[in-house]
Amino acid sequence: MLNHLSEFKEIMEKANLDEIVIRSFEKYYLQVLSGETGKLSEKDISPPDKTNIIDYQDLETPDSAHLEKLAVIKLNGGLGTSMGLRKAKTLLKVKDDLNFLDIISLQILHLRRETRKEIPLLFMNSFNTHHDSLFYLKKYPELKTGNLPLDFVQNKFPKIKQSDLSPLKNKNDNLNWNPPGHGEIYLVMQISGILDQLLNSGFEYVFISNSDNLGAVVDEKILGYFAENNLPFMMEVCKRSNMDRKGGHLAQTKSGQLVLREIAQCPENETEFFQNIDRYRYFNTNSLWVNLKALKKKLDENDNLLPLSLIVNPKKVEGEEVFHLETAMGAAISLFADSKAMVVNRDRFAPVKKxxxxxxxxxxxxxxxxxxxxxxxxxxxxxxxxxxxxxxxxxxxxxxxxxxxxxxxxxxxxxxxxxxxxxxxxxxxxxxxxxxxxxxxxxxxxxx
Missing domain, CATH: 2.160.10.10 (Hexapeptide repeat proteins)
Known part of the structure; x- marks a missing residue:
């Protein structure tokens, strides 16, 4: 298979993408060329130890709420194409004549009133959702806090033709690009200056979750545990049911480091183990608590490119089979020593995907x-x-x-x-x- 990297680089430079974004794409494109599978075999992993799992039911009321050091980020890059939408999914009315953006905004404004803490709310938008979302959010002018922006925008990766791994060149240029997955959030926070702005403003923790999961709200008990134990990274997980057996699960390496394994990372002859919900009992809700100082340190150590597992997502564009190169933000759990998972009730996980x-x-x-x-x-x-x-x-x-x-x-x-x-x-x-x-x-x- 020919290497079209120089062609991809030229396209990305013409689109004025940051040099580090081009390097990020290059790293993952070369992985595709080399045929890396990213498989995680049973011989390499095991169910997580109890010492890595915290049960929400065991939490006590924290001594201090730590809310003055917390920021909230919502992932808002999706268009809802699986439901036939061509605009930000969060503009869809979901309850009591309110859409997702209404409810998220009203949640944080209520929390600020009740706690008298100016907790920042930021959205990570994609190039597809940025304009529509910000236009709608003008109805909540009080959302913005201090010098922090209301949103920051994901970069974009060129789509790859499956036939020869060359760039897609559709007449509609918007169709030639895809968001690189929510795993890019750490890089975007760094190069946009958001990470430094938060740290310089005295914020130490961030709660990140999907905009389409309205059950993911700030919980002072979880924040208190995370802060008082000085954890670098914590993931909210739920117990798997038969409905969840094909979804990704939590595991750990032989050295005891927590990892996520998606179905695409499972060898074909190990599907039975993957779907065994008694063996692998927990799935990722994609609600994360991150220590900003620990994140800054980890980014500096890796020249801003965290080594997250690649997801090669097959898609079709007007009949042409393509690949989207993506990463998932939850995969960062494997990068932080002493990362933990917290088992929460299903009421904190109410996503709307279909x-x-x-x-x-x-x-x-x-x-x-x-x-x-x-x-x-x-x-x-x-x-x-x-x-x-x-x-x-x-x-x-x-x-x-x-x-x-x-x-x-x-x-x-x-x-x-x-x-x-x-x-x-x-x-x-x-x-x-x-x-x-x-x-x-x-x-x-x-x-x-």
Whole structure:
């Protein structure tokens, strides 16, 4: 396979990308050329020791809240293409006529009022979401604090044609680029000056989470534990269920260092071990607590390029098969000695990735509290599992059309599976486990 690196470099230089961003792409492109797999075998890892795992239930109320030293960053680079969107996913209305950006903003403003601490909120946007998001956030002029900006923007990597590993050259230049994954956050914080600004302003800790996970809010007990134990890096994890067996899991190396293993990093003949939820019990929620001084030190040690595992993400652009080169921010757990994982309840993990998830959050299974936290209703022990036929419910437009009369009650429902083209009336209620296979309109209570 020919090496097209010089061509990629020329394209990136013309796009005025920082020299270190070009070096970052070069490092990962050469890994692709060399055929590196990034596989993590059973012989190299084991389940994490109890000493590396903290249970939220064991936490005590901290002596000091440490809130005056905390900043909050939300990852906001996604377009929601899996739901047919072509704008920032966080502009999508999600609860009580509020979108994700509304709820995140109202959460932090409420926290500031209650604690009288000016906790900064920053968004890491992509080139796809930057303008739309900042324009919308003008409705909350009080969000910005001090000299800190409201957002900083990810860089972009050129897409790679799978056929010959050359640059994609679509007539629409926007289609030739992809965000490099949220693992780039550490580099972007450094080269944008955000990291130094936070440190120089007296901030020592940052809580980073996905914008589409409204359960990820500042928790003073978690912050207190993280600060008082002087940890460099901590990841919130949840216990895996059968629903999670194909997702990445937490493990540790033979030397006792915590690591993440994604399904793409698992050798094919070890899938049974990977999916064994009794062996590997925890998954990453992508909510992280990071010590800013430790991060600065680690970046300086690595010439700003943290050695995060490469993710080669296959995609299609107008029929052309391409690769996106990406990294994940949770992979940094393997870089910090004494990093830990904290087991939290599922109420801190309510992501909206597909229309299935959105229907659950729209429903009465969830409610917004006065502090704008999204929580399950009192008698709902866990979110109902919803499966929607993607032929009819894959996009937001399809979902809204089928439920335009009203959202069914799901607070008594454990599982809902819809296998056909079904529309719903105003006062539909589901209870127990319900499977709908027939086409048509449903206007009554369904129980099983």
């Amino acid at each position: 229309t299935n998830d959105l229907l659950v959050v729209w429903s009465d299974a969830y409610k917004l509290q006065n502090d704008y936290r999204l929580v399950l209703e009192k008698d709902v022990k866990e979110p109902p599992k919803v499966y929607l036929d993607e032929r009819y419910y894959k996009t937001i437009e399809q979902l809204e059309e089928h439920f335009k009369e009203g959202i069914p009650s799901l607070k008594k429902c454990r599982k809902l599976e819809i296998k056909n083209d079904v529309y719903f009336g105003k006062n539909v209620e589901f209870a127990g486990e319900v499977v709908i296979s027939e086409k048509g309109m449903i206007e009554e209570i369904r129980k099983n």
